[in-house]
Each structure stands twice: as structure tokens, then as C-alpha cells.
Amino acid sequence: MKRLVIHDPTLRDGQHAVRHGLGLTALRRYAQAADAARIPVVEVGHGNGLGASSLQVGQAAVSDDEMLSTVREALGHSRLGVFMLPGWGTSADLRRAIGHGAEVFRIGVHATEVTLAERHLGFLRDAGVEAQCMLMMSHMASPEVLAEQAARAVGYGAQAVGIMDSAGHFLPADVSARIGAIVEAVGTVPVVFHGHDNLGMAVANSVAAADAGAGILDGCARGFGAGAGNTQLEVLVPVLERSGYTTGIDLYALLDAADLAERELMPAPPVTGSMSIVSGLAGVFSGFKHRVVELCAGTGVDPRDVFFELGRRQAIAGQEDLIVDVVAELSSRATDS
Amino acid sequence: MSPAAGLRGARPEVAEPVTVAVIGTGAIGRDLVSKIDRSPALECRLVAGRNPQSAGLRYAEGLGLATTAGGIEAVLAAPRPFDVVFDATSAASHREHWPLLEPLGTLVIDLTPSKVGQMVAPTVTGVSPATGRNVNLISCGGQAAVPIVHALAAEFPVTYFEVVSTVASEVAGRATRMNLDEYVATTGQAVTAFSGVTDVKAILNISPAVPPATFRTAVHARLAGADPVAVRAVAERVAERVRSFAPGYQVVACTAAGDLVTITLQVLAHSDVLPPYAGNLDIINSAAVMVAEQYATRPDRASRTGVIS
Numbered sequence: 001m002k003r004l005v006i007h008d009p010t011l012r013d014g015q016h017a018v019r020h021g022l023g024l025t026a027l028r029r030y031a032q033a034a035d036a037a038r039i040p041v042v043e044v045g046h047g048n049g050l051g052a053s054s055l056q057v058g059q060a061a062v063s064d065d066e067m068l069s070t071v072r073e074a075l076g077h078s079r080l081g082v083f084m085l086p087g088w089g090t091s092a093d094l095r096r097a098i099g100h101g102a103e104v105f106r107i108g109v110h111a112t113e114v115t116l117a118e119r120h121l122g123f124l125r126d127a128g129v130e131a132q133c134m135l136m137m138s139h140m141a142s143p144e145v146l147a148e149q150a151a152r153a154v155g156y157g158a159q160a161v162g163i164m165d166s167a168g169h170f171l172p173a174d175v176s177a178r179i180g181a182i183v184e185a186v187g188t189v190p191v192v193f194h195g196h197d198n199l200g201m202a203v204a205n206s207v208a209a210a211d212a213g214a215g216i217l218d219g220c221a222r223g224f225g226a227g228a229g230n231t232q233l234e235v236l237v238p239v240l241e242r243s244g245y246t247t248g249i250d251l252y253a254l255l256d257a258a259d260l261a262e263r264e265l266m267p268a269p270p271v272t273g274s275m276s277i278v279s280g281l282a283g284v285f286s287g288f289k290h291r292v293v294e295l296c297a298g299t300g301v302d303p304r305d306v307f308f309e310l311g312r313r314q315a316i317a318g319q320e321d322l323i324v325d326v327v328a329e330l331s332s333r334a335t336d337s
Numbered sequence: 338m339s340p341a342a343g344l345r346g347a348r349p350e351v352a353e354p355v356t357v358a359v360i361g362t363g364a365i366g367r368d369l370v371s372k373i374d375r376s377p378a379l380e381c382r383l384v385a386g387r388n389p390q391s392a393g394l395r396y397a398e399g400l401g402l403a404t405t406a407g408g409i410e411a412v413l414a415a416p417r418p419f420d421v422v423f424d425a426t427s428a429a430s431h432r433e434h435w436p437l438l439e440p441l442g443t444l445v446i447d448l449t450p451s452k453v454g455q456m457v458a459p460t461v462t463g464v465s466p467a468t469g470r471n472v473n474l475i476s477c478g479g480q481a482a483v484p485i486v487h488a489l490a491a492e493f494p495v496t497y498f499e500v501v502s503t504v505a506s507e508v509a510g511r512a513t514r515m516n517l518d519e520y521v522a523t524t525g526q527a528v529t530a531f532s533g534v535t536d537v538k539a540i541l542n543i544s545p546a547v548p549p550a551t552f553r554t555a556v557h558a559r560l561a562g563a564d565p566v567a568v569r570a571v572a573e574r575v576a577e578r579v580r581s582f583a584p585g586y587q588v589v590a591c592t593a594a595g596d597l598v599t600i601t602l603q604v605l606a607h608s609d610v611l612p613p614y615a616g617n618l619d620i621i622n623s624a625a626v627m628v629a630e631q632y633a634t635r636p637d638r639a640s641r642t643g644v645i646s
Binding site: 054055056086087088090091092110112113115116118119140313314315316318319321324325328 | 497499503514517520521522538540541542543544545546547550555557559589592597601
């Protein structure tokens with residue numbers, strides 16, 4: 001049976017759902033529960049990763065240093081993971097995370113912009129920690145382009161490389177084609193899939209990824225994440241086991257961790273609401289939801305139209321300032337007509 | 338003289354143009370060469386790159402300029418030092434170039450975020466370096482944001498600044514991509530230096546959108562009792578001044594909610610070689626060329642080179 005590595009970004013990606021407001025007690029308690037379940041990697045941080053606390057996407061309740069030291073202390077078996085977007089965080093943030101004992105480092109870049117990761121992947125390789133490269137908004141690139149970008153990431157020093165379905169836009173056949181092309185391009189280097197559930201496909205897409213050769217799959221407790229949420233971890237793991245894979249994760253302890261997450265991390269588990277469906281269809285980053293709804297309030301602009309317009313403009317994660325323009329434009333169009 | 342005085346008159350007729358070399362033939366170097374070529378005060382004597390096949394070198398050849406693939410060594414080997422050397426390479430390269438150029442007495446205008454020289458943002462600092470012979474143009478986001486943060490902090494009790502820029506992937510070359518750490522550090526440092534606000538953050542997005550995204554910078558500020566009308570007036574006043582050298586600079590949005598103010602700026606390129614969305618390159622190069630043109634009129638330059646103007 002093929003062994004898969006499960007990577008759990010509940011304490012990083014879930015931050016998007018609570019505006020980066022997880023406190024230290026919540027971080028510690030979930031990390032302990034995930035560790036007890038033997039989840040191989042527990043990732044923590046601001047929703048956009050190291051150094052990303054900002055007005056642009058939201059300021060974190062606690063600093064990177066506090067998050068890292070708290071979760072580090074709570075983990076005995078699981079490895080500590082972090083995420084960073086070049087241009088948001090810098091090598092100085094990576095260096096501090098290494099100092100805190102982080103072991104798995106992910107550099108995230110837009111699907112076609114892998115050259116942005118060259119420097120930081122090289123830095124991590126030289127520092128002797130595990131460096132992975134994640135291609136985000138991967139529905140915006142073809143399987144061939146993704147394969148070529150992934151091969152370059154490996155050339156820069158990535159020890160694993162993968163794709164994020166940041167908008168929750170994929171159907172299983174899309175994932176099979178992309179993961180298959182990447183596996184072919186990078187050979188024995190593990191390939192990662194990170195799903196979002198906007199169209200209710202995250203678990204099915206993750207299984208498709210495994211069947212196409214992915215070796216690392218991401219999942220969050222109760223799907224904790226922006227919008228419709230991520231792949232639901234405690235569903236993903238038993239489904240993978242039934243599909244003939246092993247994960248080394250203890251089922252009851254995993255279910256306990258998920259129950260704890262629902263009680264202590266989130267006001268309510270994510271649901272596939274109307275905005276999430278629209279953002280999935282439009283191919284827009286799920287994290288834009290709060291800001292879109294907020295900025296439309298009182299303007300008479302339909303937030304669904306804003307998502308489709310943002311999709312037309314190919315807005316990428318980090319460009320939250322574009323929402324203001326789109327709402328203003330749709331608002332003036334409505335007034336003119 | 339107030340810093341901005343004389344900005345409009347910065348294209349002086351000079352008896353003898355200053356001699357110029359450009360190192361770096363990426364997108365920024367190419368636009369720089371086109372702007373220098375148009376300036377009556379500047380005479381481009383050498384364009385130096387590393388790759389003999391680069392489009393930037395071919396472009397310079399097409400203008401009839403002397404070119405070399407010999408990089409900094411070719412600049413150093415010139416029989417007579419250039420009056421001005423523009424460095425459009427990378428922050429790491431600039432740190433190597435400066436100790437080699439410094440002994441020549443050349444004015445070095447650095448377009449990388451190296452933090453080596455004296456930072457210049459024309460409407461805030463003027464374009465004549467007060468000290469030293471190394472002028473640093475900060476970054477494209479710095480050029481867009483510094484005039485705004487400087488004016489806001491002077492008029493309002495700002496406690497936090499955040500500067501988020503978006504650049505089209507098409508015009509972010511390899512040096513830019515390798516220099517994101519320096520971009521973030523240098524832009525943040527410039528915001529602090531010219532606003533006095535110590536709690537700052539700089540962010541850069543590279544957007545692959547098609548059609549390409551026009552260069553924009555959002556300045557977020559935390560300030561108590563923000564009056565949107567007063568804030569907008571300040572922003573518009575600043576934009577008017579910046580347009581004296583970067584005509585495509587405009588305020589596209591200005592919002593105030595609670596204690597959070599956001600001013601969004603966009604810069605359209607006015608250039609012979611750049612597409613309109615490449616305002617990031619246009620604003621930094623326009624500022625750099627102004628520094629050189631101002632230098633061309635300085636009496637100390639004339640006495641040093643023996644030219645009576």
C-alpha cells in the first residue's frame with residue numbers, strides 16, 4: 001500500500017476564516033491534538049504565511065514568533081511547517097522560523113511565477129531544512145505550464161512541489177491531468193495537492209491527485225479555511241485508507257482533533273455558501289470573500305457580480321486592493337444606466 | 338530652495354552634456370537608455386550588459402550607441418571616467434560595483450534597492466544629492482509611495498503605514514525577482530525615513546494577469562479622526578507635484594473607514610519603449626534621469642571637468 005504524507009495547514013490556512021485571529025491557547029490545544037493523531041506535518045502562521053500580517057489582508061492576533069514557539073512546544077511527533085509568499089515575507093522571516101525549529105518550509109508563488117521562488121528555495125536548501133514549492137491559483141495554468149514550473153522549482157532546490165486549487169475551481173479530471181503532468185516532469189520528487197471545497201470537490205479531487213501520483217496531500221480539520229474551506233482532513237484520511245493508501249494517522253485521535261477544532265478554533269465550520277460557489281466558478285481566491293461582502297454593503301452592488309468581474313480581471317491572491325476598484329466601477333455603472 | 342522648486346526646469350540647456358554609461362540591459366535599462374537618449378543634457382557614451390544577445394543591447398545599438406557585453410569591467414576600462422554611471426543591475430551587483438566606481442569620482446545613480454547611497458524621491462528630497470556621490474532611487478513602490486506618506490505624516494497623526502504595490506509580471510525581470518527581500522526592506526526603510534513613522538510594512542505583488550495590470554500602489558495608513566475630504570486633498574496635491582516628472586501618476590481611489598485610510602495610486606508609463614502598464618519602470622527612471630540632468634547644471638561638476646558653462 002502506498003504511504004501518503006498528510007500535511008495539515010489548519011493553523012495557517014484556517015486563519016483566513018477567523019481573520020487571522022487564532023489565539024495562543026487555540027494554537028497550542030489543536031497542535032497537541034494533531035500531534036496525538038500522528039499527523040506528519042502541522043503548519044502554523046498568518047493565513048498568508050510568515051511576515052504577512054498586514055492591513056491589506058488582515059493583522060494577526062499574535063506575532064509569528066509567538067505562534068511558532070507555542071506550536072513548536074506542543075509538537076512531539078509531528079514536524080512543524082511554515083508557509084511564505086516572497087514579496088510578503090523575506091529571508092529574515094525564514095531565518096527566524098528556522099531558529100524556532102520549523103522543519104518544513106513552503107514557498108508559495110502564483111502558478112506561472114516560479115522564478116519568484118528561486119532565491120528563497122536556494123536559501124532554504126543551503127540552510128539544510130526541507131523546502132517545498134507551492135504553485136497557487138493553479139487553475140489559471142495548463143498542465144504543461146505547471147509541469148514546467150514544477151521542474152524549475154526542483155532545479156531551484158525544492159524537495160517537494162505541488163499545486164493549490166486556491167479558488168476551488170477544479171473537477172477531478174482537471175486535477176488528474178495536472179498532477180499527472182507534474183509527476184512526469186519531476187520524477188521521484190513528491191508532488192503535493194492542496195484542495196479547496198468551493199464546488200464540493202475537495203476530497204474527490206484529493207483522491208484523484210493521489211491516484212495520479214501525488215505523495216503529499218493537504219487537509220484541514222473541519223475544512224477550516226477561507227470561504228467554503230479546504231479539504232476536510234478527517235474525511236480525507238479515512239477515504240484515502242479505503243482507497244488503498246496508508247497515512248499512519250490514528251483515526252479516533254484525528255476525529256478528536258477535528259472535534260476540538262470545531263469547538264475551539266472556529267465560530268462554525270465552513271459551509272459552501274453562495275459566495276464560495278461563485279468564487280469557485282469565477283476562479284477567484286476564496287480569501288476575498290469577507291472583503292467583497294464588506295465593500296458591497298450599502299452600495300447596491302451584487303457581490304456575485306464583483307466575483308465574476310474579479311475573475312475576468314484575473315485577480316490573484318494579494319491583490320485585495322482591486323476589490324475597491326471593482327465595487328466602485330460596478331456601482332457607477334449601475335448609477336449611469 | 339524648497340525641494341520641489343526647479344523640478345519643471347530640470348531640462349536645462351548645458352554647454353556640454355555630461356557623459357553617461359548605463360550598466361544593465363533589462364527592461365529598466367532599456368527604458369533608461371531611451372530617456373537618456375532624449376535628454377539634451379545627457380550623452381550616453383556606453384551601454385554595458387552581460388549577455389551579448391540581450392534585447393536591451395540590440396536596442397541601444399539601434400539608437401547608434403556604443404555597447405558592450407563586458408559589464409562593469411568595460412565601464413571601468415573607459416579611457417576617461419564617465420560623469421554619471423546608472424546602475425540598473427541588481428542590489429547584490431550594485432554592492433560590488435560601488436567600491437569599484439567610487440574612486441573614479443563618478444556620480445553613481447543606483448536603480449536597485451541596495452540601500453547603499455542617499456535615497457532620492459524628487460518631490461520630497463529634491464534631485465541634487467546633498468552629500469556623497471551615490472544616489473539611490475529606493476524602489477518603484479518607494480517612488481510612488483514616499484511623496485504620499487511624507488505629506489500624510491506631515492498633516493495627520495499617522496501611527497502605521499503599509500505600502501502594497503502590484504507590478505505586471507511582464508516587466509518584472511530576473512533581478513527584480515531575486516531582489517524581493519531588498520525591495521521589501523528598502524521600501525519600508527524609505528517610508529520610515531521620509532514620514533517618521535516607525536511601524537511600517539511594504540509588500541510587492543507580481544501579477545501575471547492578461548492584459549497586464551497597470552502598476553499601482555496602495556498606501557494604507559492608520560490615523561485617528563481621518564477626514565476623507567482632507568486626506569483626498571492632500572493626495573491630489575501630492576499627485577499634481579509628482580506629475581511634474583511622472584505625468585502618468587494619479588490617485589485612483591481614496592477611502593477612509595474608522596481610523597483606516599487607503600490611497601490607491603496608479604502610474605501609467607509615458608515612454609518610447611515601455612507599454613503603458615509599466616509605470617513602475619517609468620517613475621523610477623524619470624526620477625533617475627532628473628537627478629543626472631540636475632547634476633549636469635551644477636557648478637561643481639563644471640569645475641571638476643573643466644567645462645565652463
